[in-house]
Amino acid sequence: MRSPVAANPGPAPEATALPRLLGGLPSDGAPVGIREHLARWGTAPVGSAAADLVDQLSASGLAGHGGAWFPVGTKWRSIHHGRFSRPVVVANGAEGEPASSKDAFLLTRLPHLVLDGLSLAGAALQASQAVMYVPERRVRGVEAAIDSRRQLGLDPLEIQVRAAPDRFIAGQESSVVNVLNGRRDAVPSFIGIEPIRDRGANGRPTLVQNVETLAHVALIARFGPTWYRGLGTEASPGTMLATVTGRWSAPRVMEATLGMPVREILDLSPGEAGNYLGALLGGYGGGWITMSALMDLRLTEDAARRANSSLGAGVIALLPDTVCPLMETARVVSYMEEQAAGQCGPCIHGLAGLAEMTRALALRPAALAGGTQAILDVCDLVDGRGACRHPDGVTRFVRSALVVFSGDVANHLRGQPCPRTGAPGVLPCPRPVARNVVEAGRW
Amino acid sequence: MVKRQLTMVVDPIMCDGHGVCAELFPERVRMDPWGYPMVDSRDIPVQLREHAERAVGSCPRLALHLIERRQSSGRVDRKKKDLPS
Numbered sequence: 001m002r003s004p005v006a007a008n009p010g011p012a013p014e015a016t017a018l019p020r021l022l023g024g025l026p027s028d029g030a031p032v033g034i035r036e037h038l039a040r041w042g043t044a045p046v047g048s049a050a051a052d053l054v055d056q057l058s059a060s061g062l063a064g065h066g067g068a069w070f071p072v073g074t075k076w077r078s079i080h081h082g083r084f085s086r087p088v089v090v091a092n093g094a095e096g097e098p099a100s101s102k103d104a105f106l107l108t109r110l111p112h113l114v115l116d117g118l119s120l121a122g123a124a125l126q127a128s129q130a131v132m133y134v135p136e137r138r139v140r141g142v143e144a145a146i147d148s149r150r151q152l153g154l155d156p157l158e159i160q161v162r163a164a165p166d167r168f169i170a171g172q173e174s175s176v177v178n179v180l181n182g183r184r185d186a187v188p189s190f191i192g193i194e195p196i197r198d199r200g201a202n203g204r205p206t207l208v209q210n211v212e213t214l215a216h217v218a219l220i221a222r223f224g225p226t227w228y229r230g231l232g233t234e235a236s237p238g239t240m241l242a243t244v245t246g247r248w249s250a251p252r253v254m255e256a257t258l259g260m261p262v263r264e265i266l267d268l269s270p271g272e273a274g275n276y277l278g279a280l281l282g283g284y285g286g287g288w289i290t291m292s293a294l295m296d297l298r299l300t301e302d303a304a305r306r307a308n309s310s311l312g313a314g315v316i317a318l319l320p321d322t323v324c325p326l327m328e329t330a331r332v333v334s335y336m337e338e339q340a341a342g343q344c345g346p347c348i349h350g351l352a353g354l355a356e357m358t359r360a361l362a363l364r365p366a367a368l369a370g371g372t373q374a375i376l377d378v379c380d381l382v383d384g385r386g387a388c389r390h391p392d393g394v395t396r397f398v399r400s401a402l403v404v405f406s407g408d409v410a411n412h413l414r415g416q417p418c419p420r421t422g423a424p425g426v427l428p429c430p431r432p433v434a435r436n437v438v439e440a441g442r443w
Numbered sequence: 444m445v446k447r448q449l450t451m452v453v454d455p456i457m458c459d460g461h462g463v464c465a466e467l468f469p470e471r472v473r474m475d476p477w478g479y480p481m482v483d484s485r486d487i488p489v490q491l492r493e494h495a496e497r498a499v500g501s502c503p504r505l506a507l508h509l510i511e512r513r514q515s516s517g518r519v520d521r522k523k524k525d526l527p528s
Contacts, residue, residue: 192452343455346455
């Protein structure tokens with residue numbers, strides 16, 4: 001098993017060598033321009049490979065890296081032409097998850113891999129429209145990258161750029177479609193009756209695919225499924241980008257082999273691991289995990305699920321022992337409540353209740369009537385009852401906190417003053433509500 | 444004749460918690476503590492269809508739907524059937 005690599009240039013790709021996506025990155029932090037991109041990878045086989053690309057993707061075992069880990073070949077195959085319409089393909093770079101920065105990394109440093117993937121998707125699905133959906137602050141850079149390709153005629157379909165609103169749920173598939181359809185708020189729709197793949201942007205069949213996934217597509221189209229399977233496991237082949245926070249002074253985007261033990265990514269001695277209370281895996285819709293379970297975890301979605309978490313969008317956030325884990329949990333739940341669309345009654349009331357109760361557990365445990373069972377009861381009531389998966393992510397997050405931090409929970413409920421309650425939070429919650437929770441102070 | 448399996452779903456965005464469904468179809472719908480319906484997603488047997496369809500047709504927000512479920516895969520068919528026949 002090779003060590004994960006943060007970002008350094010490499011030679012032409014060997015099937016079993018890391019890095020893949022991050023190969024050829026200039027060490028000075030500059031983006032890879034179209035000339036360097038073509039020199040390293042050659043042109044994407046947009047014309048020739050289009051016909052059997054879906055089969056190749058199925059054979060490669062590539063799964064979606066936006067958080068759902070759904071098989072990409074299956075997803076593409078489900079995009080049918082309407083009788084009077086051709087599909088729309090969308091590269092989703094919204095990355096509403098505050099702890100994740102791998103999509104921003106790709107868009108700023110390696111935009112051409114993503115654009116290749118989008119053009120390949122457009123060709124394979126015979127799309128009539130291709131859209132880059134990226135945060136406002138990334139629009140200009142992405143447009144410049146598209147311009148540089150236009151002169152070379154690399155993209156048969158004109159690629160449009162649309163700004164993703166800056167909110168957690170902006171990347172939900174139906175939120176993306178709503179924004180493309182001219183809605184100002186990036187809020188989800190109820191898709192229980194008719195899936196987005198059948199009726200999306202302008203009523204057309206629509207593929208919404210994460211930007212990292214499309215970058216993998218760009219390489220699979222060039223080198224084939226066997227090459228892709230040269231790394232990773234049989235069930236979880238290939239590599240993934242992860243955002244690791246709390247380990248080094250700044251968050252790091254790394255490329256890791258799927259199936260690799262997480263300890264190899266973190267490079268922590270057992271003593272150093274003792275400086276952390278646990279870790280959040282997957283992001284705010286993922287779950288907390290103990291350090292010992294994390295160190296032994298093999299990096300696959302199946303293994304993460306068995307640990308009651310998820311790889312999600314690839315976040316591994318270590319929680320230092322200087323903070324109160326219940327306070328962190330309360331901050332994130334409050335943030336998630338504030339970030340909800342506010343469309344569905346059970347989510348509105350349920351997340352408000354969970355925010356209130358997790359705050360009480362952190363700050364005023366005597367006020368928590370019913371103890372942790374009351375919290376679990378609300379989780380049960382909320383599960384699966386929103387139009388989107390936002391509330392389900394919050395319940396997984398809360399349940400995992402009660403298990404992983406059960407010692408802290410017991411101490412709080414016994415009324416023992418928590419020495420770390422007033423410590424500043426570490427997980428990013430870029431909204432005022434979450435800051436107010438911290439300012440509520442010690443009890 | 445193809446056997447159709449119908450199941451009930453609520454569109455949680457449309458639903459305002461009027462409660463008509465729980466009143467008309469308690470066999471499959473009960474209210475949560477906040478006044479929103481919790482819909483049992485099991486198939487609806489023929490003898491309950493009439494109640495189900497009346498509940499669907501009486502929802503003031505048109506938030507309730509009967510959808511067909513393919514027997515083999517458990518997947519939901521995209522055709523909706525949201526008015527009583």
